[in-house]
Amino acid sequence: MEAYFEHRKKLKKIGIEKTIEFTKEQKETVAKKVTDVLINSFPVLQEEYNNILIKLYNCNMWYAKVNSNLSKINYIYQNNSIYFDEGISVNSITDITIHEFIHYLQDFRTTKGKLKRMGLCNLNELSIKGLGINEAAVQYIASKAVKKTKTQINKCNITLKTISPNYYPIMTNLIEQIIFLIGENTVIKGVIENNDEFNDAFFNTFEENSQKIINNFDEIIELNNNIFLNKKNNYQELLASIYIETQDLIMKTYFEKQYELIENAEEIENISRKFDEYIELTGKIQIDGYYYNNCEIYRSKIKSKLDKKMIEIYASRSKTALTVIYSSRLSRIIQKIKSYFKV
Numbered sequence: 001m002e003a004y005f006e007h008r009k010k011l012k013k014i015g016i017e018k019t020i021e022f023t024k025e026q027k028e029t030v031a032k033k034v035t036d037v038l039i040n041s042f043p044v045l046q047e048e049y050n051n052i053l054i055k056l057y058n059c060n061m062w063y064a065k066v067n068s069n070l071s072k073i074n075y076i077y078q079n080n081s082i083y084f085d086e087g088i089s090v091n092s093i094t095d096i097t098i099h100e101f102i103h104y105l106q107d108f109r110t111t112k113g114k115l116k117r118m119g120l121c122n123l124n125e126l127s128i129k130g131l132g133i134n135e136a137a138v139q140y141i142a143s144k145a146v147k148k149t150k151t152q153i154n155k156c157n158i159t160l161k162t163i164s165p166n167y168y169p170i171m172t173n174l175i176e177q178i179i180f181l182i183g184e185n186t187v188i189k190g191v192i193e194n195n196d197e198f199n200d201a202f203f204n205t206f207e208e209n210s211q212k213i214i215n216n217f218d219e220i221i222e223l224n225n226n227i228f229l230n231k232k233n234n235y236q237e238l239l240a241s242i243y244i245e246t247q248d249l250i251m252k253t254y255f256e257k258q259y260e261l262i263e264n265a266e267e268i269e270n271i272s273r274k275f276d277e278y279i280e281l282t283g284k285i286q287i288d289g290y291y292y293n294n295c296e297i298y299r300s301k302i303k304s305k306l307d308k309k310m311i312e313i314y315a316s317r318s319k320t321a322l323t324v325i326y327s328s329r330l331s332r333i334i335q336k337i338k339s340y341f342k343v
């Protein structure tokens with residue numbers, strides 16, 4: 001009982017005062033709607049339908065008076081519960097609903113009940129790593145699940161397109177770039193099913209720059225919090241420079257690595273096409289009234305490297321062709337000599 005009151009106090013401290021627990025029917029409605037929205041948008045989760053539905057149904061859901069500076073729906077990991085502001089209908093499923101329920105789904109604890117991992121975010125005694133990249137991926141999934149479309153935004157001197165213009169727009173743009181490069185299904189499974197697919201693909205793709213990219217996402221989220229608290233004056237410049245640095249890291253690491261792996265002409269064409277599609281996702285920074293990024297400069301660099309590689313491949317191909325002709329000619333001569341001696 002003491003623990004119960006203790007917890008109520010803690011909740012109140014963060015701005016949530018719980019009022020009525022959801023009825024069985026309300027829980028069923030929310031669990032079914034959230035599961036349907038997720039599975040319809042991401043068929044890769046189809047096999048998990050029942051698991052997701054049962055898990056969601058078992059979530060503690062409450063109505064609460066929620067402080068206006070908080071989101072209208074909140075997942076509180078300390079007691080594994082979701083609190084809906086009293087005005088929210090269980091029938092309206094928004095990106096906020098999906099976002100918070102994904103956090104509930106990705107809660108992964110040790111046998112002692114300690115939170116160990118949340119999707120792409122790893123927690124240990126000393127540090128939390130990957131909070132930013134996980135938030136970005138969760139918000140991407142939530143926005144896409146409720147069919148939000150891409151919107152152009154201008155923020156902190158940056159212009160970019162994102163599926164989530166109102167919530168973490170800069171980070172969701174960056175995760176959209178990563179998702180385009182390593183594949184959506186891998187990210188979805190890593191985030192919702194808490195498996196290693198994403199981590200493996202991410203570290204294999206971005207290798208020595210993986211940790212730097214993850215840290216930059218964490219820095220962006222930290223800056224976002226400071227913006228709310230008005231702690232830093234130059235946050236706009238800082239945010240813009242971290243964004244551009246991360247974008248450059250993602251682009252260069254990925255395409256340099258793909259370049260090294262090229263084996264034939266078809267792969268060159270695929271990479272070239274992929275770069276043209278990728279560049280459409282990148283954001284630009286405003287300097288002296290002009291928007292620019294390093295991607296166009298890098299495009300001409302990588303394209304000329306790809307052209308050279310293409311010439312090399314064709315040159316070695318015609319060399320092999322010559323060898324084949326030469327050896328067949330040679331074997332004919334040998335045959336002739338052999339037949340001569342037989343005679």
Ligand SMILES: [Zn+2]
Nearest residue numbers: 099103135138
């Ligand atoms: Zn979140």
